[in-house]
Every structure is written in structure tokens, then in C-alpha cells.
Amino acid sequence: MELASRTFKPRRRALSPARQALFERLAPQWCLDETGDSLEVAGAVLDIGFGDGAATVELALADRSRTVIGVDVHTPGVVNVLAGIERHGLTNVRVVHGDALVLLRRVPVESLAGVRVLFPDPWPKQRQRHRRIVQPAVVDEIVRRLEPGGWLELATDDVGYAEQMAQVCGSRTGLVGGRVPRPERTVTRFERQALDAGRTVTDLRYRRA
Numbered sequence: 001m002e003l004a005s006r007t008f009k010p011r012r013r014a015l016s017p018a019r020q021a022l023f024e025r026l027a028p029q030w031c032l033d034e035t036g037d038s039l040e041v042a043g044a045v046l047d048i049g050f051g052d053g054a055a056t057v058e059l060a061l062a063d064r065s066r067t068v069i070g071v072d073v074h075t076p077g078v079v080n081v082l083a084g085i086e087r088h089g090l091t092n093v094r095v096v097h098g099d100a101l102v103l104l105r106r107v108p109v110e111s112l113a114g115v116r117v118l119f120p121d122p123w124p125k126q127r128q129r130h131r132r133i134v135q136p137a138v139v140d141e142i143v144r145r146l147e148p149g150g151w152l153e154l155a156t157d158d159v160g161y162a163e164q165m166a167q168v169c170g171s172r173t174g175l176v177g178g179r180v181p182r183p184e185r186t187v188t189r190f191e192r193q194a195l196d197a198g199r200t201v202t203d204l205r206y207r208r209a
């Protein structure tokens, strides 16, 4: 799969000694590599770009029988999810410290119950638009990996990006849905910032027919 340029700016950060130790202790058990053989992820939900990780932990807590795979390049968020796994005794979360577009290559077709992309980086300038994660080639790769009836959930506070999401997803064969009222979910860090700044949040939900 050839996908466009990176959807993020690399921003690995140094961890405090305590958090580094937590990462080293828990990562072998709960982290997956972004590259490698095909994964057995039938029925799992993929949470792309989880940021501080709080909503990923909440999603896993809401239904411990559902496997949640969170992927982000943001090191502190990865450690937060690992800490959440330990704090709540979760066994249904896997964490990938890496690029979702690379990880997708490990995900078999028609395997995922759902994919969630909440408040992806908006890349608002015209010359940055190719970095947006919600673009035709990426959405096609995501849809291929959804089981029949599987869902794709998106949210953004960027009006132009919301239009792009609706246009791109609305024109994919086999995907049905569109804008929806805000679903039940944790208010994420970026959503909180958007609401505090008075911006409107758009939620979209699609199903693979």
C-alpha cells in the first residue's frame, strides 16, 4: 500500500525516569509493533491518533469483551494508555507506538469491527492538506479492513475538514452514513479545547454495507 506523505510531524518526547520505567515494564506485554506479520484482530476496534490516550482507556473500560487497539506516534500518550491498562486491570487493549498508515498493513481485510479517528490533525493550510489522514487512499485502506457492517467514526472541529470527511467518505463505494449527533463518548483533550474556544464539533459515522 502506497499512501501519501506523513500525516504527522514526528514528535517523540523524552520521558521522565519513572514513566520510562513504566513504559519498559509494560510495553513488552501490551504494545504491538507497527510492522510485522499479519495480526489476529478479528472484531477489534482500531483507535487512530488517540492523543493523551484517555478516550482509548475509556473505550476499553466500556466493554471489556471488546479488543481496542490504539495507535499514536505520541510517546506520552502511549505511556498514559499503558498506565491506564495497569490501573484498571485491562486485558483488552493493545497499544502501537507508531504510524497508523504503516500499522494498517498488518491488519487483515474484513477484520475490524470499527475504526475511530477523533480530531485528526487538521492541517488547515492548503499546502498541508495532503497530510490529512482522511483522504481517499487512506479511507479505502481502512474500509477494506472493516468487517461487513463494521463502522468508521470520525470527529473534527475544523469546518473544512468536516466537509472533506463527508465528501471523501460519502463517495466511497460500500460505505453508508454521514453526519450524526454527537455519540456517547469521552470528551477528548482536543475536543475540550475546541469547545472552550467556541468551535463547533462535527461527528460522522459510516457503516460498511
Ligand SMILES: C[S@@+](CC[C@H](N)C(=O)[O-])C[C@H]1O[C@@H](n2cnc3c(N)ncnc32)[C@H](O)[C@@H]1O
Pocket (backbone or CB within 6 Å): 006, 007, 008, 048, 049, 050, 051, 052, 071, 072, 073, 074, 077, 098, 099, 100, 101, 117, 118, 119, 120, 121, 122, 133, 188, 189, 190, 191
Ligand atoms: C489533534 S490530535 C487529537 C488527539 C485525540 N484524538 C484527541 O481528540 O484529543 C491528533 C493525534 O493524531 C496523532 N497522529 C497523527 N497522525 C498519525 C498517524 N499517522 N498515526 C498515528 N497517530 C497519528 C498525533 O500524534 C496526535 O496525537
